[in-house]
Amino acid sequence: MLEIKNLHAGIDGNEILKGINLTIKKGEIHAIMGPNGSGKSTLAKVLAGHPSYEVTKGEVLFEGKNLLELAPDERAREGIFMAFQYPIEVPGVSNAQFLRLAYNEKRKHLGEEELDPLEFKDLLKERAKVVEMDASFMSRSVNEGFSGGEKKRNEILQMAVLEPKLAVLDETDSGLDIDALRIVAGGVNQLHNPENAVILVTHYQRLLDYIVPQFVHVLANGRIAKEGGKELALELEEKGYDWLKTAADTGTLGVQAS
Amino acid sequence: MSTVEILSKQEYKYGFVTDIESDVIPRGLTEDTIRLIAAKKNEPDWMLEFRLKAYRHWLTMTEPTHWPNISYPKIDYQDVIYYSAPKQKAVKASLDEVDPELLKTFEKLGIPLTEQKQLAGVAVDAIFDSVSVATTYKEKLKKHGVIFCSFTEAIKDYPDLIKKYLGSVVPTNDNFFAALNSAVFSDGSFCFIPKGVRCPMELSTYFRINNSESGQFERTLIVAEEGAYVSYLEGCTAPKFDKNQLHAAVVELVALDDAQIKYSTVQNWYAGDENGVGGIYNFVTKRGKCAGKNSKISWTQVETGSAITWKYPSCILQGDNSIGEFYSVALTNHAQQADTGTKMIHLGKNTRSTIISKGIAAGKSNNSYRGLVKVMPKAENARNYTQCDSMLIGSNCGANTFPYIEVMNNSSNVEHEASTSKISEEQLFYLQQRGISQEDAVSLIINGFCKDVFLQLPMEFAVEATRLLGMKLEGSVG
Numbered sequence: 001m002l003e004i005k006n007l008h009a010g011i012d013g014n015e016i017l018k019g020i021n022l023t024i025k026k027g028e029i030h031a032i033m034g035p036n037g038s039g040k041s042t043l044a045k046v047l048a049g050h051p052s053y054e055v056t057k058g059e060v061l062f063e064g065k066n067l068l069e070l071a072p073d074e075r076a077r078e079g080i081f082m083a084f085q086y087p088i089e090v091p092g093v094s095n096a097q098f099l100r101l102a103y104n105e106k107r108k109h110l111g112e113e114e115l116d117p118l119e120f121k122d123l124l125k126e127r128a129k130v131v132e133m134d135a136s137f138m139s140r141s142v143n144e145g146f147s148g149g150e151k152k153r154n155e156i157l158q159m160a161v162l163e164p165k166l167a168v169l170d171e172t173d174s175g176l177d178i179d180a181l182r183i184v185a186g187g188v189n190q191l192h193n194p195e196n197a198v199i200l201v202t203h204y205q206r207l208l209d210y211i212v213p214q215f216v217h218v219l220a221n222g223r224i225a226k227e228g229g230k231e232l233a234l235e236l237e238e239k240g241y242d243w244l245k246t247a248a249d250t251g252t253l254g255v256q257a258s
Numbered sequence: 259m260s261t262v263e264i265l266s267k268q269e270y271k272y273g274f275v276t277d278i279e280s281d282v283i284p285r286g287l288t289e290d291t292i293r294l295i296a297a298k299k300n301e302p303d304w305m306l307e308f309r310l311k312a313y314r315h316w317l318t319m320t321e322p323t324h325w326p327n328i329s330y331p332k333i334d335y336q337d338v339i340y341y342s343a344p345k346q347k348a349v350k351a352s353l354d355e356v357d358p359e360l361l362k363t364f365e366k367l368g369i370p371l372t373e374q375k376q377l378a379g380v381a382v383d384a385i386f387d388s389v390s391v392a393t394t395y396k397e398k399l400k401k402h403g404v405i406f407c408s409f410t411e412a413i414k415d416y417p418d419l420i421k422k423y424l425g426s427v428v429p430t431n432d433n434f435f436a437a438l439n440s441a442v443f444s445d446g447s448f449c450f451i452p453k454g455v456r457c458p459m460e461l462s463t464y465f466r467i468n469n470s471e472s473g474q475f476e477r478t479l480i481v482a483e484e485g486a487y488v489s490y491l492e493g494c495t496a497p498k499f500d501k502n503q504l505h506a507a508v509v510e511l512v513a514l515d516d517a518q519i520k521y522s523t524v525q526n527w528y529a530g531d532e533n534g535v536g537g538i539y540n541f542v543t544k545r546g547k548c549a550g551k552n553s554k555i556s557w558t559q560v561e562t563g564s565a566i567t568w569k570y571p572s573c574i575l576q577g578d579n580s581i582g583e584f585y586s587v588a589l590t591n592h593a594q595q596a597d598t599g600t601k602m603i604h605l606g607k608n609t610r611s612t613i614i615s616k617g618i619a620a621g622k623s624n625n626s627y628r629g630l631v632k633v634m635p636k637a638e639n640a641r642n643y644t645q646c647d648s649m650l651i652g653s654n655c656g657a658n659t660f661p662y663i664e665v666m667n668n669s670s671n672v673e674h675e676a677s678t679s680k681i682s683e684e685q686l687f688y689l690q691q692r693g694i695s696q697e698d699a700v701s702l703i704i705n706g707f708c709k710d711v712f713l714q715l716p717m718e719f720a721v722e723a724t725r726l727l728g729m730k731l732e733g734s735v736g
Binding site: 048049051052071076081087088091092093097098101102106109141 | 682685689690692694696699702703705706707
């Protein structure tokens with residue numbers, strides 16, 4: 001589904017990703033872990049097409065298409081979704097209005113009929129159950145005045161409505177209390193199926209107790225420093241990241257030479 | 259793409275010209291011009307006196323070019339045509355006798371006038387250059403005692419009402435453009451809602467400038483007697499010309515005890531091209547007087563057109579407990595300049611006013627809010643709340659806020675809030691990441707920004723306004 005080959009990218013002339021290789025297949029859940037500043041969030045934003053980041057080298061194929069040629073909205077309509085670490089507020093635009101517009105853009109892209117507000121309301125009500133959100137959220141302005149937990153639940157609600165092929169969750173667990181974490185993770189688990197894939201970008205192992213990845217990739221200094229199964233996350237929890245950082249800097253791990 | 263910049267290539271779909279034979283007077287302005295206009299309209303002497311008085315005063319006045327935050331080449335008032343009317347039969351017994359070319363024009367603008375196609379629930383007075391060409395639902399309204407007709411007819415048929423109220427809110431010597439209008443105005447709409455009547459339908463006037471050389475000078479007068487209610491809509495468009503046309507209108511509203519007037523405008527005059535060539539110069543004086551106690555006047559405007567906008571719909575809150583409201587969205591793109599706002603003059607006790615202004619500037623345009631809140635000594639417990647928000651799209655435009663607050667009563671309470679924001683790249687990226695195109699994302703953000711104002715518009719107008727803003731900003735972000 002997704003093939004990242006030797007990806008180099010940065011912002012304002014500073015290279016952050018220094019040669020990432022990653023392949024993701026349908027039905028898989030991958031965790032991208034790593035210390036602060038290792039490039040985890042940059043990778044998520046580059047995949048989504050954030051305009052501030054510049055790709056200097058490498059290739060990203062999504063279902064065989066060159067992803068890097070597409071505008072962010074085109075990528076989204078192709079089925080890439082990113083849950084934001086800091087969801088943005090859009091004053092004066094109701095959640096329902098925003099979600100319907102996004103949903104209908106996707107339907108148009110698929111050559112399907114758009115839903116009118118009433119039809120969409122029913123769909124929204126159904127999908128909102130995934131993250132236990134009630135109707136009052138739908139008439140409120142997008143993320144305006146939402147608590148941290150509500151914002152993250154709202155991200156997953158959008159994922160539930162848009163049903164992406166590939167969901168990239170950028171630090172979705174940050175700032176969540178244990179109840180909210182359970183709801184958010186539960187939502188992601190309900191939405192995951194053999195036809196789609198999930199990338200979890202996270203600093204902590206905690207999230208992976210709820211959403212269990214098959215693959216864990218550890219980023220350090222813009223490269224994948226170590227890869228493994230879910231047990232790698234536990235190892236990191238125990239040892240921290242420092243040993244990896246040192247190893248990545250001195251090149252002693254030998255993974256991802258580029 | 260890492261900067262939000264201006265490309266802008268919007269289409270103005272009302273830019274066509276109607277090919278019709280017109281009765282046009284020679285350009286220039288003298289007392290004779292005024293006598294000629296009055297004669298063309300068979301006006302009584304008192305009306306001519308009103309005009310001449312205004313004209314003589316106008317000669318002593320100077321154009322307000324210093325205080326507004328706008329600049330334009332000097333207007334040669336002797337180079338303007340002050341009267342241009344499509345040639346057709348003087349008396350129209352029914353709408354079917356209106357020139358088909360005119361009916362077609364208005365139909366194309368989305369304003370069908372013929373009996374079969376008339377807009378349900380909205381009575382329309384259609385004004386083409388200098389004259390009213392048709393008014394719909396006149397008879398139906400008359401059954402409710404509501405008078406809705408062209409100004410020309412009103413002078414003839416209701417002289418006492420006109421004599422009583424014309425110039426009672428905006429005197430002939432009020433300001434340069436109002437004086438000019440008072441001297442040469444050629445038509446407009448008159449609405450009168452008698453005591454206790456709630457006008458059964460929306461009243462509206464649609465203004466169309468067609469002639470490239472002529473100005474449009476129209477007057478609107480709305481009187482709501484005790485306990486009456488009316489909602490009035492105004493729309494305007496003009497063809498694309500390389501030259502600028504002058505539009506100087508006067509609108510007067512009078513609300514007696516317990517009366518309510520709701521006045522909504524969607525202004526979409528031709529704005530000129532990307533380089534600022536052509537477009538309407540829109541110098542308008544709009545003022546309402548809450549003459550009676552518990553009366554209420556509410557202005558809602560969506561200003562998207564015109565090369566220059568100079569306009570301050572105001573309320574004189576004379577009656578105790580009266581309420582004035584001003585809700586405004588002003589959008590400027592390309593080389594447009596707008597200096598617009600309101601005046602709330604508190605005279606009576608417990609008078610209240612609300613001002614919500616949303617300015618959006620794109621391209622290399624300049625968008626200013628200018629507002630006065632004045633509380634006079636006898637206005638015990640007067641209250642005002644003002645909120646002025648500006649949004650900038652790109653980095654070549656400007657937004658300004660000029661609030662004037664004069665308070666002469668200690669028991670009053672005046673609040674002013676202002677903000678300036680830019681559409682952020684993060685906001686756009688967020689919406690785009692959900693599959694919404696960049697243009698739709700801008701339009702969504704703008705509509706959210708303007709929501710408090712759009713909520714005040716009648717349903718059909720709100721839809722139109724939303725669409726219009728999207729269209730106006732098309733291509734403005736790239």
